[in-house]
Each structure stands twice: as structure tokens, then as C-alpha cells.
Amino acid sequence: MTVDDRFSQDIRETRTDLPLGTRNEIITGPVSDWATNFSHLEPEWAADPYPIQDDLRQRCPIAHTDRFGGGWLPTRYEDVAAIAYDTERFSSRSIIMSNFRPPLEVAPVGGTPPISSDPPFHHDARKLLLPAFTKAAVAKREAATRALCHTLIDAFEDQPVVDAARDYAQYIPMRVIADMLGFPPQDGPRFREFIENALEGVNLPPEERIARMGKLFDYLLAQIRDHLDHPREDLTTYLINAELYGHKLDPSHVAGTMALLLIAGIDTTWSAIGASLWHLAKTPHDRERLVAEPELLPTAMEEFLRAYAPVTMARLVKEDMHWNGVEMKADDWILLSFPAANRDPQQFDRADEVVIDRQVNRHAAFGLGIHRCVGSHLARMELRVALDVWLERIPDFSLADPAAVTWAAGQVRGPRTLPLRIGIG
Amino acid sequence: MNVRIESQRCHGHGRCYDLAPGLFAEDDEGYGQVIADGVVPPGKEQTARLTMANCPERAIDISEEARDDR
Ligand code: HEM
Ligand code: HEM
Numbered sequence A: 001m002t003v004d005d006r007f008s009q010d011i012r013e014t015r016t017d018l019p020l021g022t023r024n025e026i027i028t029g030p031v032s033d034w035a036t037n038f039s040h041l042e043p044e045w046a047a048d049p050y051p052i053q054d055d056l057r058q059r060c061p062i063a064h065t066d067r068f069g070g071g072w073l074p075t076r077y078e079d080v081a082a083i084a085y086d087t088e089r090f091s092s093r094s095i096i097m098s099n100f101r102p103p104l105e106v107a108p109v110g111g112t113p114p115i116s117s118d119p120p121f122h123h124d125a126r127k128l129l130l131p132a133f134t135k136a137a138v139a140k141r142e143a144a145t146r147a148l149c150h151t152l153i154d155a156f157e158d159q160p161v162v163d164a165a166r167d168y169a170q171y172i173p174m175r176v177i178a179d180m181l182g183f184p185p186q187d188g189p190r191f192r193e194f195i196e197n198a199l200e201g202v203n204l205p206p207e208e209r210i211a212r213m214g215k216l217f218d219y220l221l222a223q224i225r226d227h228l229d230h231p232r233e234d235l236t237t238y239l240i241n242a243e244l245y246g247h248k249l250d251p252s253h254v255a256g257t258m259a260l261l262l263i264a265g266i267d268t269t270w271s272a273i274g275a276s277l278w279h280l281a282k283t284p285h286d287r288e289r290l291v292a293e294p295e296l297l298p299t300a301m302e303e304f305l306r307a308y309a310p311v312t313m314a315r316l317v318k319e320d321m322h323w324n325g326v327e328m329k330a331d332d333w334i335l336l337s338f339p340a341a342n343r344d345p346q347q348f349d350r351a352d353e354v355v356i357d358r359q360v361n362r363h364a365a366f367g368l369g370i371h372r373c374v375g376s377h378l379a380r381m382e383l384r385v386a387l388d389v390w391l392e393r394i395p396d397f398s399l400a401d402p403a404a405v406t407w408a409a410g411q412v413r414g415p416r417t418l419p420l421r422i423g424i425g
Numbered sequence B: 001m002n003v004r005i006e007s008q009r010c011h012g013h014g015r016c017y018d019l020a021p022g023l024f025a026e027d028d029e030g031y032g033q034v035i036a037d038g039v040v041p042p043g044k045e046q047t048a049r050l051t052m053a054n055c056p057e058r059a060i061d062i063s064e065e066a067r068d069d070r
């Protein structure tokens, strides 16, 4: 048997042949007009993006900014869907709107397949992951997830106020994905730093981002090597052994997909659980109703996903074009706001209200088209179990200090500090 | 009443098999599949319509003919 030497050199060195891409000046500071100068990284957006989006949808449904080297923000469901479906004209080679655009040559694979991939490669990279994330496959993790939720609540003991984002919501996806990838469970908190960099550090100087990104890849490489020495029944071993087109995967594909699962799996679900608890804490009527009628959880959960959709994606325009009334230039960003689409009154009745028994809810929180969230069944399981256990154990809770709630800025939005006053039985 | 999934449009959101496990199931990759011949049992028409209205990809079609000839 030959030794697998794909992972003996630094993965980052395998990427040095790539051209450098485009950087532009970092612009921060208050937004003068959201229609012409938007930025999803300003505190106003993090605190409450919905009034901004609602205003834009009426006044300027495809807003523009010169920040990030130029980009567009569609806020109508119809436009968001059209762009998600049009992989011919909009590329996924970077899905985080920042001041750095990877060069065209990285397509169709991109840094973190399959989210960064375009057709035709995308389909094959995605297919590798699908069987591990079906509803039936993730159901096997439900019992362990439920037990974890109970342990987290046990640890509250008799504190009157707990931070539901930091001490509850956060740990659930962290632990689940660490188990799936076969990482030591105690490493969970270290992932925090990696994710913050990828998703929230977008306006930091590139040198700093590169250095931080390096730490993530050093960590992943150490895990990969450990799995080469000690193969296990987990996703890391699966990816190391997986084949595409008759070859094992490139080292950068293996590490990139692991990075993606870590980044995409944690912040997102953490945000969804946190936002749901935040809503229930500030809306006693919905909380009491859900406690009294637990059979409403499936519709309530979909409604929280619609109204507080945590994930916004990005695309890059491939070529100059006239698109729905605006002049898009090659390499312009599209900030693809599934949250804004989910609140379009053309698509949803009472779009700005949270209706926990909404029957018809064709929301796009998990995206639309070929990039539909691979982890959606896992995320739904985690969200359902997290809310179910919380409501059973802590039926009575409220915001301890509304002003102390903080929200993540950037493309994954959810509460990061959420002090709740709890009446634990 | 009959249900059908346009497989070209289906991206495996799974709303159909969440809402109507008696009518739909997932395949090995999470894509939706119609169970058996897609004939909606009497009394399940409303559930069938609900799946159609909740499929994010609009991949579910319903035809109303009774198909008595089968
Ligand atoms: C509530 C939680 C989550 C939300 C709202 C969410 C949302 C999304 C969205 C909107 C996309 C589409 C990206 C695009 O169009 O560019 C996506 C893709 C993806 N998500 Fe999630 N996600 C969640 C949880 C997860 C989890 C738990 C995992 C896995 C552990 C995961 C893994 C992925 C992957 C691998 C993709 C890329 C799929 C592809 O490009 O084919 N996500 N997610
Ligand atoms: C020499 C190697 C690498 C360099 C120089 C590099 C550089 C960067 C930079 C500069 C950014 C931030 C863009 C900005 O400035 O705003 C970034 C983001 C990112 N990189 Fe890397 N990177 C490298 C390797 C990798 C590898 C190997 C992966 C995955 C396997 C990866 C995954 C990501 C992800 C997930 C992000 C954030 C999401 C995104 O912007 O699409 N990087 N990288």
C-alpha cells in the first residue's frame, strides 16, 4: 500500500500558483443613503436590517454600493430567486462579499467546494456530501443532540439569568459538526475564532485575514493527518478517501470542504436557534401558545427561519450586462439576501409579521436552486430539538435586558449575546 | 388527484416528505420522490396541496383528474 502523501506539504503552498485576484480599498463608516452606498457590515444593519430592506424594496429594489469595489443588493423575492437560479451569469466563486475578489481562474472549483463552485464541477462536489446529510442520516444524531441540550440546561443550575446565545445555542451545532467530522469535542470553542474571521472579519486588512485563515488550515491539516494515521467512521475519513473522476480529491478540496462544513454548519444554526429564542423571549403570546400547543413547533420553526433567515450569500457578476433595469459590470458583487426575499409582501401575506402557525411558507432561508443548503436537514433537526428541549425545560423566560442583546454583523446574522431571565423548575 | 415531482426542479429541500410522509419520501441523496404511483388517497387532498404550496422550488405538480380508469 502506498502512503497517502497528499497532505505532507502545507496545503496553502498548493495554491500559490493561483493569480492574486483583485483587492480594493476598505471603506467603512456610516451609510449616507442605503440605495447608493449600502454596507451590510455597519452596526445599523446588524442591529435591524429589515426596515432598511423594506424601504429599499419599495424605493430602489436593486440598490447599489461603491464599497467592496462595487455591488448590488436586490430585495425582491423574484430578483433574489432569479439570480440564485442563474448560475450562467452569476458565479459563486466567492460567496462572501469582501474587499477581495478571487480571480476568474478559481472557478469552477473555488476555495471551499461545493459552495464556492460553479457548474459543472459543483454538481459532483455536492453529490459527495449529500448522502451524509439526508433526513434519514441526520436522524441518527437526534438522540445525542437531545442529550446535549439537556446537559447544557442542567449546567444553568439555578442562575436567574443565562446567556442563551453563548451558553446554549452556540454549543449545539459546534458539537454536532465536531462529532460528524471526528474532531475532539473539546475543540468546539476554538472553531469560534476561525468562523469569526471568515464571516465577521471581512473588513480587516488582508494580511490579518490571511494569517487567521492560516490557523484554520493548520488545524484542519493536523486533523487530516491524525485521520490518515487512525481512520475512523466520520466525514473526515470519508473525504480523504472520496474519489472524483477516478482520483482522490485534491488536498485543497478536502480541507476546503472541511472548512466549509465547519464555517457553514456552526454560525448559521447557532443564529437560527438564538433568533428563535429571542423572538419567543420578547413575544410572550407566541411563547405561551407554543408551550401550550407543542404540535405547532414545525410551522413555528419554519416561520422563524423565514422571518429571521440567518444567511445572506454573495455572487459575482460574470460579464457586463443590463439586468432588470441596472447596468451590472463584470466582477460586481451581488449581495444575495435570502432574508430580504423572505419578507417580500409580493410573496408572503403579512410578510412583516411572525405568524407561528403559517401554513403556506415557501421561504428561501436555505437558498434556492443548485446550492440549496446541504445541511438543511441537519439544521432543521438541531433547531427542532433545541427549541423542543428548551420549551420543555424552561417554559417561562423573557429578555433580561433588551439593550444587552447583540447581533453578529455580516452575512450570517443572529444573536451573539442573549441574556434571558429564566424561571427554571 | 395525482402528485408528481419535476425532478429537474427538485433540489431536496424536503418540505414535501416533512409535510406528507405518506405521499413523498427521500432518495439516498435527499431528493424528493413520489411514493408508489402518486395517487393521493381520499382525504389527503389538502395535505397534497399544502406540499405544493410549500415547495421552495415549485417542483410539485398536482393534477386533479380522478383517474378512475386505473
Ligand atoms: C439554519 C441553519 C442554516 C442556514 C440558514 C443555512 C443556509 C444556507 C444557504 C442559504 C445556502 C446556500 C448558499 C448559496 O446559495 O450560495 C447554504 C449552503 C450550504 N450549507 Fe447551509 N445553512 C444552515 C446550516 C448548515 C449546516 C448545519 C451545514 C452543514 C453542516 C450547512 C452546510 C452547507 C453547505 C455544504 C452548503 C453548500 C451547498 C452547495 O453549494 O451546494 N449549512 N446554506
Ligand atoms: C495561500 C493560501 C490562501 C490565501 C492567501 C487565502 C486568502 C484569503 C483571503 C485574503 C481571504 C479573505 C478575503 C478578503 O480579504 O476579504 C480568504 C477568505 C477565505 N478563504 Fe482563504 N486563503 C488561502 C487559502 C484558503 C484555503 C486553502 C481555503 C479552503 C480550503 C480557504 C478558504 C477561505 C474561506 C472559506 C474564506 C472566507 C469566505 C470567502 O471569502 O469566500 N482559503 N482567504
Ligand code: SF4
Binding pocket: B005, B009, B010, B011, B012, B013, B014, B015, B016, B017, B030, B031, B032, B033, B054, B055, B056, B057, B058, B059, B060
Ligand atoms: S419540497 Fe420540493 S424541492 Fe424539496 S424535496 Fe420536495 S419536491 Fe424536492
